[in-house]
Amino acid sequence: MQKIDVEDLITLVRNYNPRTNEDLIRRAYDYGERMHEGQFRKSGEPYFTHPVAVAAILTEMRLDDATIVTALLHDTIEDTRSTYQEVSQMFGADVAELVNGVTKLTNLQLSSSETKQAENFRKLFMAMSKDLRVILVKLADRLHNMRTIKSMRPDKQAQKARETMEIYAPLAGRMGMQWMREELEDLAFRVLNPEGRNSIIRRFITLQRETGDVIQKITQDIRHELEEAGIDADVFGRAKKPYGIWRKMQEKGQGFSRLSDIYGFRVITRNEADCYRVLGAIHHRWRAVPGRFKDYISQPKSNGYRSIHTTVSGRDGKRVEVQIRTRQMHEVAEAGVAAHWSYRDGVRAENPFAVDPAKWLASLTERFANAEDHDEFLENVKLEMYADQVFCFSPKGDVVKLPKGATPLDFAYAIHTRIGDSCVGAKVDGVRVPLWTRLKNGQSVEIMTAEGQRPQATWIDIVVTGRAKGAIRRSLREEDRERYIKLGRELARVAFENVGRKSTDKALQTAAKTLGLDDAAEVLARLGSAEIRATDVVQAIYPDLVRDTGDEIDVERAVIGISADQHFTISPCCQPVPGERIVGITYRGRGVIVHAIDCPALAAYEEQPERWVDLHWQSGKHPAIYSVTLNVTIRNDAGVLGRICTLIGDQKANISDMHFADRKHDFYRLLIDVELRDAEHLHTVLTALEAESDVAAIERLRDASRKA
Structure with missing residues (x-):
C-alpha cells in the first residue's frame, strides 16, 4: 500500500473543514514518521503507513483535528521512545489524553478468558466514558488492521477475526456506525469461514446471471413511483453483505434460494414529511410484508438513529427492504454517535438528530453499574451490544426501550426492580398474557403486582435483559x-x-x-x-x-485417530465417555469434535464424508473428567438431596453442576452434571441411584441443542 503523504491527508481534511489547523497536522505527521522510523509491518511496509491510513479512515467520518492527530500518533507512546509528557507538550493535553486512552485499549486482551474478558470490558467502557473519540480511533485502527490482515500468521488472523466479530463489530453497530459494523463483520467472516463467504458470492453471481441487474431494475421502479407522486428524493440500492446474508440463513435455517430479502434500498428525502409520503407511495405500489415495519423516526434509537424501515414484495415477488430518511438522518445513520464531532465547511455540523455522546454513554453504562460479578457484567454488555430494540408504552404513555425478544417481565424490571420482583401478571394491549410473551413494537404493557410476591427461579429463562437477570439472581440468591x-x-x-x-x-x-x-x-x-x-x-x-492422576491416561492423548497437528473437543450434545463408540467431525480452526456413534447431530454431516474421522478411545484407566448430564426426579423431602449428592460421591464421581429443572410440591426434577471415568463408571452411578427409594426416575440426558 502506498503511503498517503501529508499534503494529501490535509486535503482530505480540508475538503470538509477548510479551517483545519494544517500546521498541527503537519507537525503530528512529521513527529509520527520520525518516531516510527525503522519500524515495519508484517507485510514489509514502513509501519507509519498504518497510522496514516487510520487517519484517512477518520476523515471519511469528517472528524475534528484532535481525532485526526490522535490517529497519526496512536501507537507512538506504546511502540516508540515517545512519552505522554512529550506528546502533551507538543500537541496539547487533549491529544495526549486521547493517545494515552488508545494505548490503554491496545493493551487489553479482549479475547482472553471469560473473567479476564469481562474485566477488560469494564476498562473499555471506562475509556469510552472519558472520551468516545478514543473508541473511534480504535475502531478505525481495527478496520485498517482487518483490511490488511493477510500478512499475519493464520492463528493470529483467527484470533483477531473472532475478537472483531465478538466485540468491535457489535460495538460499532451499537454506536450507530452500521457501515463499519458491516465491513468489520465481512472482513472477519472472510477469515473465519472463507468457504461460506465464497459460496454466498458464487450464488450471487449465478443469481445475477439468471435475473439480470435486479438492483438497478428495482431502483428504477421506486424512482418511477416517487416521480408519479411528485416526491423529490434520491434512491440507492445494494446487495447485502455476505456475512449479513449468512447470518440470516443461520437464523432462519433457510438455504440461499429460499432467502428473499437480500437486497436493501435507501430513499433519502428533503424533509421528514416526505419520508411518510414515500412510505405511502411504496406501500401503494407493493404489498407490505407483515411484521417487518419499524418507525425509528417517531421512536429513535438511543444512538440517535432515525429511519423508517419497511419490507415489501417487489418485482417478481422478491422481498426488498427499504429504509426511508432525510439527509440529516442519513448522516447520523452513517456516522452514529461520531456525528457529534463531524465538521462541515470548517464548523461543527449542527445536526439536530446527533446525540450527545455523554448522555448516550450515561444511558449505556447505567445498566451495567449494578452487575455484581464478572459473568453478570459480561452478559449485560453482550446483550446490550447485540440487541435490536422494541418500543413499548406504559399505561401512562411513557416509552420503554427494550431489546428484541423482551417479555413483560423485562418491561417490569425496566420500570423498577421493585415492580419486577413483585410482578404476578401482565396485560398487553388490555389482554392478559403469560409472562413469557415476546413483546412487539408499539404495544401497551400493564404490570400487575402483589405484596409478598418474590421472583421465581424459572424467571431467569424468561427474561432477556441483563438488568432483569441480575435483579432476579440477586433476589434468588438472598432468598x-x-x-x-x-x-x-x-x-x-x-x-x-x-x-x-x-x-x-x-x-x-x-x-x-x-x-x-x-x-x-x-x-x-x-x-x-x-x-x-x-x-x-x-x-x-x-x-x-x-x-x-497417577497412572491415568493423559487427557490430550485419550482419543486415537487424531493427527499430531489437531486438537479434539468432546461434543456436549451427546457427551460420549470412554468405552462408547465414537466418531469425529472436522472443523476449520476448531480441530475435531468427538461425537457418540449414535448421536442424532451426525445426520447433518451425512453428505460431507470428507469431514468424518474414525476414532476410538485409548485403552487403560481414564481420569474422572468426562461430563454426563443426569435427569433425576427425587422426592421433595428433608435431607433427600443431600443423600443423593452423598451417594454420587460414594461412587467416586464428582458433581460439577446442578440445575433445578422443575419444582413441584411433592418432587424435584434435577439436571446433575457428573464427571466420570468411562461407561462402566456411568453404569455404576446409574445403578446406585436407581436403587435409592427416594429417586422416582433417572435417565442420561442428551441434548441436541447443546453445541460445541
Whole structure:
C-alpha cells in the first residue's frame, strides 16, 4: 500500500473543514514518521503507513483535528521512545489524553478468558466514558488492521477475526456506525469461514446471471413511483453483505434460494414529511410484508438513529427492504454517535438528530453499574451490544426501550426492580398474557403486582435483559442463600473427601480468598447455586491433588485417530465417555469434535464424508473428567438431596453442576452434571441411584441443542 503523504491527508481534511489547523497536522505527521522510523509491518511496509491510513479512515467520518492527530500518533507512546509528557507538550493535553486512552485499549486482551474478558470490558467502557473519540480511533485502527490482515500468521488472523466479530463489530453497530459494523463483520467472516463467504458470492453471481441487474431494475421502479407522486428524493440500492446474508440463513435455517430479502434500498428525502409520503407511495405500489415495519423516526434509537424501515414484495415477488430518511438522518445513520464531532465547511455540523455522546454513554453504562460479578457484567454488555430494540408504552404513555425478544417481565424490571420482583401478571394491549410473551413494537404493557410476591427461579429463562437477570439472581440468591449454603456444604464435603481432605471452615475461607469471594459462606452459597464447581473450590487450595492422576491416561492423548497437528473437543450434545463408540467431525480452526456413534447431530454431516474421522478411545484407566448430564426426579423431602449428592460421591464421581429443572410440591426434577471415568463408571452411578427409594426416575440426558 502506498503511503498517503501529508499534503494529501490535509486535503482530505480540508475538503470538509477548510479551517483545519494544517500546521498541527503537519507537525503530528512529521513527529509520527520520525518516531516510527525503522519500524515495519508484517507485510514489509514502513509501519507509519498504518497510522496514516487510520487517519484517512477518520476523515471519511469528517472528524475534528484532535481525532485526526490522535490517529497519526496512536501507537507512538506504546511502540516508540515517545512519552505522554512529550506528546502533551507538543500537541496539547487533549491529544495526549486521547493517545494515552488508545494505548490503554491496545493493551487489553479482549479475547482472553471469560473473567479476564469481562474485566477488560469494564476498562473499555471506562475509556469510552472519558472520551468516545478514543473508541473511534480504535475502531478505525481495527478496520485498517482487518483490511490488511493477510500478512499475519493464520492463528493470529483467527484470533483477531473472532475478537472483531465478538466485540468491535457489535460495538460499532451499537454506536450507530452500521457501515463499519458491516465491513468489520465481512472482513472477519472472510477469515473465519472463507468457504461460506465464497459460496454466498458464487450464488450471487449465478443469481445475477439468471435475473439480470435486479438492483438497478428495482431502483428504477421506486424512482418511477416517487416521480408519479411528485416526491423529490434520491434512491440507492445494494446487495447485502455476505456475512449479513449468512447470518440470516443461520437464523432462519433457510438455504440461499429460499432467502428473499437480500437486497436493501435507501430513499433519502428533503424533509421528514416526505419520508411518510414515500412510505405511502411504496406501500401503494407493493404489498407490505407483515411484521417487518419499524418507525425509528417517531421512536429513535438511543444512538440517535432515525429511519423508517419497511419490507415489501417487489418485482417478481422478491422481498426488498427499504429504509426511508432525510439527509440529516442519513448522516447520523452513517456516522452514529461520531456525528457529534463531524465538521462541515470548517464548523461543527449542527445536526439536530446527533446525540450527545455523554448522555448516550450515561444511558449505556447505567445498566451495567449494578452487575455484581464478572459473568453478570459480561452478559449485560453482550446483550446490550447485540440487541435490536422494541418500543413499548406504559399505561401512562411513557416509552420503554427494550431489546428484541423482551417479555413483560423485562418491561417490569425496566420500570423498577421493585415492580419486577413483585410482578404476578401482565396485560398487553388490555389482554392478559403469560409472562413469557415476546413483546412487539408499539404495544401497551400493564404490570400487575402483589405484596409478598418474590421472583421465581424459572424467571431467569424468561427474561432477556441483563438488568432483569441480575435483579432476579440477586433476589434468588438472598432468598435461597441458606438453602444453597446447606447444599454447598454437602457438595464441598464430598469433593474434599474425594481427595482425602476435610472441608473445614478454615479451608473454605482460604478458598474464598483464592477465588476472590467475600468469605466461606459466599463460597458455599455459590457452590450450592451451581455458580462455581466443587472441583474449583478444591483446586483453589489443593491444585496438585486435583491434577494428580497417577497412572491415568493423559487427557490430550485419550482419543486415537487424531493427527499430531489437531486438537479434539468432546461434543456436549451427546457427551460420549470412554468405552462408547465414537466418531469425529472436522472443523476449520476448531480441530475435531468427538461425537457418540449414535448421536442424532451426525445426520447433518451425512453428505460431507470428507469431514468424518474414525476414532476410538485409548485403552487403560481414564481420569474422572468426562461430563454426563443426569435427569433425576427425587422426592421433595428433608435431607433427600443431600443423600443423593452423598451417594454420587460414594461412587467416586464428582458433581460439577446442578440445575433445578422443575419444582413441584411433592418432587424435584434435577439436571446433575457428573464427571466420570468411562461407561462402566456411568453404569455404576446409574445403578446406585436407581436403587435409592427416594429417586422416582433417572435417565442420561442428551441434548441436541447443546453445541460445541
